[in-house]
Amino acid sequence: MKAQYRILGQLKKLDEKLYRLNFELEKIPVEIAKIEAVLATNKAEFAAHKNNFETHEKTMRKAEMDLREKEDFIKKAEGKMMECKTNEEYKAAQKEIDGFKEQKGNLEETVLLSMNGLEVHRTQLKTAETTFKEQDALVNKDKKEYDTLRQKLVNSYEEQEQQKEGIVIQLSPDIAALYKRVSAINKGIAICITENFGCLGCNIKIRPQLFNEILGAKAVHRCPSCGRILITSAAEIDENPMAEVQL
Numbered sequence: 001m002k003a004q005y006r007i008l009g010q011l012k013k014l015d016e017k018l019y020r021l022n023f024e025l026e027k028i029p030v031e032i033a034k035i036e037a038v039l040a041t042n043k044a045e046f047a048a049h050k051n052n053f054e055t056h057e058k059t060m061r062k063a064e065m066d067l068r069e070k071e072d073f074i075k076k077a078e079g080k081m082m083e084c085k086t087n088e089e090y091k092a093a094q095k096e097i098d099g100f101k102e103q104k105g106n107l108e109e110t111v112l113l114s115m116n117g118l119e120v121h122r123t124q125l126k127t128a129e130t131t132f133k134e135q136d137a138l139v140n141k142d143k144k145e146y147d148t149l150r151q152k153l154v155n156s157y158e159e160q161e162q163q164k165e166g167i168v169i170q171l172s173p174d175i176a177a178l179y180k181r182v183s184a185i186n187k188g189i190a191i192c193i194t195e196n197f198g199c200l201g202c203n204i205k206i207r208p209q210l211f212n213e214i215l216g217a218k219a220v221h222r223c224p225s226c227g228r229i230l231i232t233s234a235a236e237i238d239e240n241p242m243a244e245v246q247l
């Protein structure tokens, strides 16, 4: 039974390693989601600035077109001035030209303001684009690193699993079955240390008789509270097969 306890001790260590490896593996997609969320924000900002810039540019082009049109009107109206037969017609034509000139002045102001505004939007767009591109490159680099890490962790996990299989078959069939059953319902953590009449897994006190049986490696017991298999820390530390002789 002491040998069985020693095997359980080895399994406990492996289970803890597997648990930690799994924990690290599960963290990876969460971390990737975080950096992708930041990237999505940068992308949305870039798209918004692009849209702003394009809308502003369209407004400016429209104002420029209106201005040219107005200049044409003025030119044509001025050309027709000489064709006026009466003073009334002449005055009316002059009034129309004055109106066009006023509109032209307003449009010139609009174009000028639009040009200045467009420059501001262009700068903002450039900054947003640079930020997005930098972030995109960073995210791709990070993802590659996470991929490498994931592969390393998976390899390590599989290695430990294989090692575990080799150890489980050393258990007696009934203890192996118990171990598998308890492991399945406890997220892979089937074994706990008992110390000073207590289970270190759930901190409950156990009966002295039970504790002594575990201490003396008389039988394999489960914690009456958390249901995990209890071993002493001595079984966990003892990895030397020759140590059984000394026990």
Ligand SMILES: [Zn+2]
Binding pocket: 192, 199, 200, 201, 202, 203, 204, 223, 224, 225, 226, 227, 228
């Ligand atoms: Zn317990």
